[in-house]
Amino acid sequence: MHVVVNAATSVDGKLSTRRREQVKISGEADFARVDRLRADSDAVLVGVGTVLADDPHLTVDDADFRTERAAAGRPAHPARIVADSRARTPTDARILDDAATTYLLVSESAPDDRRSALETAGATVVVAGESRVSFPSAFAELERRGIDRLMVEGGGEVIFSLFEAGLVDELSLYVGSLVLGGRDAPTLADGEGFVESFPSLELTGVERIDDGVLLTYDAS
Ligand SMILES: NC(=O)c1ccc[n+]([C@@H]2O[C@H](COP(=O)([O-])OP(=O)(O)OC[C@H]3O[C@@H](n4cnc5c(N)ncnc54)[C@H](OP(=O)(O)O)[C@@H]3O)[C@@H](O)[C@H]2O)c1
Numbered sequence: 001m002h003v004v005v006n007a008a009t010s011v012d013g014k015l016s017t018r019r020r021e022q023v024k025i026s027g028e029a030d031f032a033r034v035d036r037l038r039a040d041s042d043a044v045l046v047g048v049g050t051v052l053a054d055d056p057h058l059t060v061d062d063a064d065f066r067t068e069r070a071a072a073g074r075p076a077h078p079a080r081i082v083a084d085s086r087a088r089t090p091t092d093a094r095i096l097d098d099a100a101t102t103y104l105l106v107s108e109s110a111p112d113d114r115r116s117a118l119e120t121a122g123a124t125v126v127v128a129g130e131s132r133v134s135f136p137s138a139f140a141e142l143e144r145r146g147i148d149r150l151m152v153e154g155g156g157e158v159i160f161s162l163f164e165a166g167l168v169d170e171l172s173l174y175v176g177s178l179v180l181g182g183r184d185a186p187t188l189a190d191g192e193g194f195v196e197s198f199p200s201l202e203l204t205g206v207e208r209i210d211d212g213v214l215l216t217y218d219a220s
């Protein structure tokens with residue numbers, strides 16, 4: 001599986017405010033680039049933290065991109081994936097509508113009633129990990145289901161775990177020209193943090209977009 005992490009941060013490295021409210025950091029051109037990245041992917045993954053904070057839809061906006069996918073025999077939208085160990089995703093979340101397939105990655109500790117409520121709401125549940133979703137085994141299962149190109153849109157907890165597991169191949173980071181501040185605001189990679197053997201990246205691109213800059217890295 002090829003994993004591309006895409007996110008937008010403020011110049012001080014924040015994904016959103018200390019209240020975890022969604023902030024539109026990207027401008028029009030960068031959101032168009034993100035839409036292209038989604039259209040080129042078999043699936044888009046976020047953590048349950050992002051679902052609870054943003055209620056995202058994670059579909060392709062551009063009709064031409066959807067037509068292109070259909071012409072290639074692919075569904076109009078990539079599959080959507082939520083990492084959600086305890087099946088906390090609300091059953092009325094936009095990500096569960098029938099616009100696209102939605103996989104819910106849960107752990108063995110997810111309550112049965114929550115699992116079946118979310119299956120009834122349209123999710124395809126994949127169990128991977130004892131108390132927390134294990135991305136290596138979840139990705140192996142998703143690969144068996146035909147997902148080769150995965151886009152990850154955050155948030156900071158999930159992105160840290162993917163770097164920790166050595167599962168990131170590419171990173172595209174849009175840095176918007178604003179300061180969000182906040183010692184408790186989510187950043188690109190939160191989690192426990194590294195104290196040694198820091199993942200090192202190779203800078204492959206620097207491009208001005210809207211009033212910010214897009215940095216692309218090879219991480220494999
Ligand atoms: N600017 C951007 O590009 C961007 C992108 C995305 C999100 N955001 C913002 O970021 C914030 C959400 O980020 P977040 O870090 O709180 O949430 P997140 O990374 O989206 O989700 C974190 C949750 O995922 C679950 N999870 C399951 N398996 C995991 C694993 N192996 N490793 C890590 N997490 C795992 C955990 O909950 P369980 O233990 O219950 O499973 C964890 O609390 C929101 O404010 C959102 O607006 C911004």
Ligand SMILES: Nc1nc(=O)c(N)c(NC[C@H](O)[C@H](O)[C@H](O)COP(=O)(O)O)[nH]1
Nearest residue numbers: 008023024025026054056057058059153
């Ligand atoms: N590239 C990017 N720039 C931003 O300024 C921003 N706030 C996000 N945030 C990513 C997060 O995952 C959002 O929840 C989805 O971008 C919402 O996706 P929809 O529009 O509902 O499909 N992503």
